Amino acid sequence: xxxxxxxxxxxxxxxxxxxxxxxxxxxxxxxxxxxxxxxxxxxxxxxxxxxxxxxxxxxxxxxxxxxxxxxxxxxxxxxxxxxxxxxxxxxxxxxxxxxxxxxxxxxxxxxxxxxxxxxxxxxxxxxxxxxxxxxxxxxxxxxxxxxxxxxxxxxxxxxxxxxxxxxxxxxxxxxxxxxxxxxxxxxxxxxxxxxxxxxxxxxxxxxxxxxxxxxxxxxxxxxxxxxxxxxxxxxxxxxxxxxxxxxxxxxxxxxxxxxxxxxxxxxxxxxxxxxxxxxxxxxxxxxxxxxxxxxxxxxxxxxxxxxxxxxxxxxxxxxxxxxxxxxxxxxxxxxxxxxxxxxxxxxxxxxxxxxxxxxxxxxxxxxxxxxxxxxxxxxxxxxxxxxxxxxxxxxxxxxxxxxxxxxxxxxxxxxxxxxxxxxxxxxxxxxxxxxxxxxxxxxxxxxxxxxxx
Amino acid sequence: xxxxxxxxxxxxxxxxxxxxxxxxxxxxxxxxxxxxxxxxxxxxxxxxxxxxxxxxxxxxxxxxxxxxxxxxxxxxxxxxxxxxxxxxxxxxxxxxxxxxxxxxxxxxxxxxxxxxxxxxxxxxxxxxxxxxxxxxxxxxxxxxxxxxxxxxxxxxxxxxxxxxxxxxxxxxxxxxxxxxxxxxxxxxxxxxxxxxxxxxxxxxxxxxxxxxxxxxxxxxxxxxxxxxxxxxxxxxxxxxxxxxxxxxxxxxxxxxxxxxxxxxxxxxxxxxxxxxxxxxxxxxxxxxxxxxxxxxxxxxxxxxxxxxxxxxxxxxxxxxxxxxxxxxxxxxxxxxxxxxxxxxxxxxxxxxxxxxxxxxxxxxxxxxxxxxxxxxxxxxxxxxxxxxxxxxxxxxxxxxxxxxxxxxxxxxxxxxxxxxxxxxxxxxxxxxxxxxxxxxxxxxxx
Numbered sequence: 001x002x003x004x005x006x007x008x009x010x011x012x013x014x015x016x017x018x019x020x021x022x023x024x025x026x027x028x029x030x031x032x033x034x035x036x037x038x039x040x041x042x043x044x045x046x047x048x049x050x051x052x053x054x055x056x057x058x059x060x061x062x063x064x065x066x067x068x069x070x071x072x073x074x075x076x077x078x079x080x081x082x083x084x085x086x087x088x089x090x091x092x093x094x095x096x097x098x099x100x101x102x103x104x105x106x107x108x109x110x111x112x113x114x115x116x117x118x119x120x121x122x123x124x125x126x127x128x129x130x131x132x133x134x135x136x137x138x139x140x141x142x143x144x145x146x147x148x149x150x151x152x153x154x155x156x157x158x159x160x161x162x163x164x165x166x167x168x169x170x171x172x173x174x175x176x177x178x179x180x181x182x183x184x185x186x187x188x189x190x191x192x193x194x195x196x197x198x199x200x201x202x203x204x205x206x207x208x209x210x211x212x213x214x215x216x217x218x219x220x221x222x223x224x225x226x227x228x229x230x231x232x233x234x235x236x237x238x239x240x241x242x243x244x245x246x247x248x249x250x251x252x253x254x255x256x257x258x259x260x261x262x263x264x265x266x267x268x269x270x271x272x273x274x275x276x277x278x279x280x281x282x283x284x285x286x287x288x289x290x291x292x293x294x295x296x297x298x299x300x301x302x303x304x305x306x307x308x309x310x311x312x313x314x315x316x317x318x319x320x321x322x323x324x325x326x327x328x329x330x331x332x333x334x335x336x337x338x339x340x341x342x343x344x345x346x347x348x349x350x351x352x353x354x355x356x357x358x359x360x361x362x363x364x365x366x367x368x369x370x371x372x373x374x375x376x377x378x379x380x381x382x383x384x385x386x387x388x389x390x391x392x393x394x395x396x397x398x399x400x401x402x403x404x405x406x407x408x409x410x411x412x413x414x415x416x417x418x419x420x421x422x423x424x425x426x427x428x429x430x431x432x433x434x435x436x437x438x439x440x441x442x443x444x445x446x447x448x449x450x451x452x453x
Numbered sequence: 454x455x456x457x458x459x460x461x462x463x464x465x466x467x468x469x470x471x472x473x474x475x476x477x478x479x480x481x482x483x484x485x486x487x488x489x490x491x492x493x494x495x496x497x498x499x500x501x502x503x504x505x506x507x508x509x510x511x512x513x514x515x516x517x518x519x520x521x522x523x524x525x526x527x528x529x530x531x532x533x534x535x536x537x538x539x540x541x542x543x544x545x546x547x548x549x550x551x552x553x554x555x556x557x558x559x560x561x562x563x564x565x566x567x568x569x570x571x572x573x574x575x576x577x578x579x580x581x582x583x584x585x586x587x588x589x590x591x592x593x594x595x596x597x598x599x600x601x602x603x604x605x606x607x608x609x610x611x612x613x614x615x616x617x618x619x620x621x622x623x624x625x626x627x628x629x630x631x632x633x634x635x636x637x638x639x640x641x642x643x644x645x646x647x648x649x650x651x652x653x654x655x656x657x658x659x660x661x662x663x664x665x666x667x668x669x670x671x672x673x674x675x676x677x678x679x680x681x682x683x684x685x686x687x688x689x690x691x692x693x694x695x696x697x698x699x700x701x702x703x704x705x706x707x708x709x710x711x712x713x714x715x716x717x718x719x720x721x722x723x724x725x726x727x728x729x730x731x732x733x734x735x736x737x738x739x740x741x742x743x744x745x746x747x748x749x750x751x752x753x754x755x756x757x758x759x760x761x762x763x764x765x766x767x768x769x770x771x772x773x774x775x776x777x778x779x780x781x782x783x784x785x786x787x788x789x790x791x792x793x794x795x796x797x798x799x800x801x802x803x804x805x806x807x808x809x810x811x812x813x814x815x816x817x818x819x820x821x822x823x824x825x826x827x828x829x830x831x832x833x834x835x836x837x838x839x840x841x842x843x844x845x846x847x848x849x850x851x852x853x854x855x856x857x858x859x860x861x862x863x864x865x866x867x868x869x870x871x872x873x874x875x876x877x878x879x880x881x882x883x884x885x886x887x888x889x890x891x892x893x894x895x896x897x898x899x
Contacts, residue, residue: 041505042838074756083766086756091824093831095755112834142769146724150772150792154621154722257721259616296550304609305546311609336612366554373557373576379506380839440619440720 021379023389023399024216026223030232031204034223035389035399036216039382045212046382047119048108049127050390052207053200055102055178056323057238062192064180067100068144069196073107074098075136077129082136085122092118102174103322104394110383113213120226127206128230130197137190145186148179156256156435164264164433167252172243172325202233207393211382243268243325250431258437260311263340265347265432266329269424271321275401275408281319282408283416284328284424289367290359290417291315291330291350297363298350299332309338309346322395328425340434351425358418371409484861485837487847488681494668496692499847500684501676503840507577509677510844513593513691514852516701517569517665520638520782528610528645532653533598533661534562534569536606540597541588549588558585560592566639567704567782568852569665572844577678586687593666594694598658607650614647621726621792624718625893629728632714632889633786637707667698674847676840707732707784715890719898725798726790726893729805731883733778733787736853740878742866744778747875749825750817751809752776752789757824763808764791770801782853787883795896802892809885816876830864 026034055066076082089096094111109119152158162177169175180188208227210219246268272281292299292314299313313332330351334343378384389399488500496513522530538560539546553560558581561572571593575585617623627642634640644650673688709732720726734741745753752760752775764774771791779785789809793801817825837843837860850859 042834044834044838083756083762087824090754090757090828091831093828093833093835095832095835110835112831139767139769143765143772146770146793147772149723149794154724257619259619260612294550294554296547296554301547305605308605308608311612333612336608366551369555369557373559373581376507376576377559377574380508380841382838437619 021385022216024220025399026216026220028203028224028228030228030230031202032223032227032230033207033393034220035207035209035393036214036219037209037211037382037385037389038214038216039211039379039385040213043113043213044110044382045113045116045119045210045214046108046110046386047116047123048106048209048386048390049123050207050209050394051105051200052103052205052322052394053196054100054104054322055176055180056173057200058173058176060176061184062188062196063176063184064144064148064178065188065192065196066105067178067180068141068185068188069193070098070100070105070107071140071144072132072137072193072197073126073130075133075140076131077125078131079125079129080122085126088118088122094119100178102178103320104391106390108383108386116210116212116214116219117222117226120222123208124226124230127201127203127227130201132190132194132197134190137193141185141188144179145182148182148185152177152179153182156254156258156437157262159256160254160262160264160433160435163252163254164266164431167250167433168246168266168268168327168431169243169325172241172323174243174323174325199236202235203227203230204232205235207390209386209390209393211386211389240324246429246431248428252431252433253436254433255436255438257440258435260333260435261340261437262331262333262435263343263347263432264329264331264434265344265430266327267425267429267431269317269326269328269420271324271326272319272397273324275397275404279408279412279416280420280423281326283412283420284317284326285319286364286367286409286412287354287359287417287421288315288317288328289370290354290363293367293370299330299347302350303332303343303346307346308335309343311335313343313347320391320395344432351421354418354421355425359414361414364412364414364417368410371406375406485843485846487850487857487860488684489851489857490685492668492673492688492692494689494692494695496668496671496673496688496695497851498673498675498684498688499851500674500679500681500688501843501847502679502681502684503676504678506840507678508574508840509577509582509679510572510574510675510840511589511687511691512563512570512572512674512844512848514568514570514672514674514848515666516567516670516852517661518565518567519641519643520566520704521661521665521701522638522641522645524636524641524649526649526653526657527641528650529653529657529661530569530665531564531643531645532603532606532610532650533658533665534564534571536598536603536658537592537596537662538562538571539602539606540599542591542595543597544588544591545599546602549592552584552588556581556584558588560589564643565781566641566643566785570848574841586690590691590694593691596662598655598662600655603653603655603658607653610644610650611647614642614644614650617644621720621722621724621893624720625726625728625891628716628718628891628893629730629788629889630786632716632891633710633730633732634707637705637783639704639707639781639783639785663696664698665701666696667700668692668695669698670700671695672848672851674844674851676844676847704782709884710887710889713887713890716892717895717898718891718893720894722894723794724792724894725795725896726792726891727798727802727805728788728790728891729809729888730786730788731885731888732784734780734785734882735783736780737855738780740882741778741780743870743874743878744882746822746825746829746867746870747812747817747879748776748778749829750821750875751812754825754828757828759808759812760789760805764801764804768804770797770804774805795894798892798894798896802890806885809883813879813883813885816872816879819872822870822872822875826867826870829867833864
């Protein structure tokens, strides 16, 4: 059923002479949502299928199954045998891949525009007809274990990040790594992957996003033709798994072969919940911008350039979270001869300064100028625009909030930035993870200074 | 902290890199209309007028890459490019960054063995564009190379080099380039060495700037919301005050190895990181198209390549295995790479060698050639579907003096490649018996 057709109005007056992107939204009877953004600059199309299924939905003992299933989605259906998906897209000149996060699993193709029907045909087929064999599973789980070794086990900062997540969250599933624990991967079975597919792969748990040189109405008809016959499923109940309030600082240390220590710290803060009325998440975004939005922002300017305590330092916050949880994070690498303890004190001092003295209008204007420009620059990438639409839709918001996002940030005041710092960036709400570097030669003595903690 | 895992990030990124380096473009009836001219100062300008978005993208490219360094002063080229952005015409690094950020402009750049480039992305509205271009021009024409900034950045670079020396990926690529290129400047690390960076002085940077940042021979690429007249004025302004140095001498030719090198380096990582390769091709090489199309079948075509099929899909030995040619001013590397847990590293390496040997000996099938052409030719529209991608093509065409119709003739160049040409080119150009092989995380080390 077609619901709505809307035109995004450009926010910035000087841009009004440029064609506005047109976004339209549709819904099939089986619950599949379709969002089409027309972009006629080049004869190409990006097609993305977003499933509302990520590591957030996993249970203990089966961590990593969302991502394993993503790999298995290329291993064949009744009609398209293993490996053929990639060959068919390649033969059409296309690129394809997939990615899994805490909040979603996304499959995409980039094609010359006349090949969109191929993408829909193949995606609709594997949405319902995956043939998940024991033989293919046995090979692919080994690939995923290699991926874990490469991505996490042998990368010191990734290990710190994994330890941080496991410390900052205790009850919430964000505590577990998307790639899964090695022991869970070693004990995963094809049935675990089948169960995941059976539970979550359904048109009523997916959003189809298409950006490119297409006509929205034609894409809608094409979607009905390929996806329309798929059956909706009753989805498992999702528990909220709200993280209990943290009262008391938490610390964790990782030892791994490296030269430089590393520090990652963060505070529990709210994620976006009511896009129309919330203001705190937008203020937190601006705060992250003031701290590290450009090379002369506070952390780089003061800790890297002026005091030279760090060789790098940054702040980050993501307001989009399907798990309704977010963290305001700071990370930094100490300079030669400096310890993580000194660096931690310096980062906390920067936070304290904002709590006491606030931020300047000049700093705010600078962050806002970046937001406004980025909103224009993103239009040079169809893929990125599709990513934004797919992410907000999968989290449970409408793509329409993207339209108002720059204005929401522009409305943030210096007082609001100071207020969120005072309210959330508190010692009892802090988690700190550090890397204690170990020599790569096991016979050598540890380098550098011992770490305080 | 919403971490994403991608099914094959590493392979995909390299495949894109390889394709970009090779710059295959072609066709599109609605092809890219490139205008070319020279500035009064002697720079070459490549311009595409496009008013779809209120954005201007500019890049300026100099023959000032790491291959201009010597082993004794390794790192000077990279530090020169970097320091130019950290102090100019009396503006501090803080002021430069703030002025760019105040108008939402993004200052970027590229640096490799051949090339040093500066990039600017700005809104095309008058106030924003004017301020961004003013700062950009000062960075290019009046770099200050402040002493205290040099001291600070050297310490940061040295820390980075020391960290890299502990990580298997950087250890393997450094060892690979050193073994492949010996005393040729392509062997030099783009970031320099700990002891050479420590010795870099302000005079080194000033000297390098005067010698290699001349207007003559510089390549300016511009795409976006400007008229031809506006673009001409921008190009004149950004090149007018550059040094009056002579065009840089050509980079020396690469000598091919006459014997194999195998280096095994112990490391506590759980995986072995394996690189194999040989000097490949330069830009404009007549074998470039057969080698590029052939490599798509060998290890450049992601999931449909023979290496991925044999090593990952059939046996589950790796997450990523790839091969690519990186054509440069002189013979850039041909490289195969993979990572696998140590106890299966020998088996994986043997399999890769067999796959390569079989490929060189027997070539590819007509069906494989057809599939490769279908993907490369059919994928052309995606190579030029954004201003930022076209900007990189303009820079590359200009910097390597490729014909202006390079993008237009690309599909026909790919179409002409035959199975026999691929077999012939691979057997003449790659000598597996003299390959360099690097294994970091030696499975046999105790």
